[in-house]
Amino acid sequence: MKITILILSVLILSIGACGCGAKPAPLTEFPSFSKIHESSARYDEPAQTDRLVVADATIEIQSLEPDTVHSRVLDMAFAYGGYVLNADNDATSIRIPAVGFKDAIRQIEKLGEVTNEKITGQDVTDSFKDLQVRLNNAEKTRQRYLELLEMAKSINEVLTLEKELERLNREIELYKGKIERLAHLVEYCTITVKTTREIKPGPVSQAFYAVFSGIKWMFVRN
Template sequence: MRLLLLVPLLVLVGCSTSHHAVSAPAPGLAVSGPGESLASAATGRTILHSANVRLERGDPDRGPGEAAQLARAHGGYVQRSSTEAVTLRVPAERLDAFMSALPSLGEVTEKQVHAEDVTEAHQDMKVRLDNLKRVRERYLELLQRAVTVEDTLKVEKELERVTVEYEALEARLELLEGQAALASVSLAFERPTRPGPVGWVFYGLGKAVKWLFVWD
């Protein structure tokens, strides 16, 4: 009977883990545990980095292949590729060096770099995962002490529920940590546009108007 009373109590503990949240660590504190290597050593934050870049070159169809070589040189790889575009994954700590090397692939005409701070979500997942792990361990202990079929079935049912929740949360945490470890860089290559005869006329007029107002 005492065993059956413990089961509802553990159910409440398990359910509470899905609503548990923690505040982000204070700046300067390193994130501990599985995600420690993903946080900046200086700020203790977990950041998702991404970039979108457009480049011009005479042979845009060769751009993705050369970009793949550049990514591999920086420890990255190709996530997906098409005729004149490619998405790469590059180690976050090598992102700045990779971006600095992009002019070797063509003239950079547009560049957008994004950084999303997911420290709070990362920490919250780790705390919830730890709580679920402890609940699972308690259910395993109860299962060893069960003496009746009824007790065994009740504990096994709750153990299965907690295990499913634990594995789903673990997969989400691994995905987030993978996204933080590798920055996503999307490159689009295009051929330089050259103005026609009329275009050159307007280009010359623009230069002349600028000369009227601005002298170097």
């Protein structure tokens, strides 16, 4: 009976900690893709003012050699330490480290005539901190249940606690996965390059244009 009351108390405290009044866990530095699974003590460090932004760019280019443009973009992905998301005849999407985002865009703009360019950024700082809070609370709750498990005096109490621990373990892994995914999206920016083939006028077209320009010049002169 005592164990049951303690379990209910832990649940109430956990729910209260996840409420709207809970303060976001501070963040001192952006966690890299490889550091997500470090100790939860990491999430209790002093806060920083930097914002976490998921950046994306879509660039449309007109070129006489679209295949060459896509080939250059693919090479650029590996040169910047990134990877290829998608590649076909009309569009290529790559992900590169955020530190090279602006420079990569400048390089891509030199590959042809830019007909359209769109750069967007989504601020995910609050979402990231919220996930940190939830992860911290879940880990602390799991620790309380482990302590209660040592105090269990009946099979029913053990089974009840183990069921709750199993649920918490799934919840913790879910939060860690979301944090890792979000961290990766911030650390690696997405660039999509779309191409259209520039049509170079042939001899007949050039002759027609010359005649048209001459006639137009005569009318303007008169």
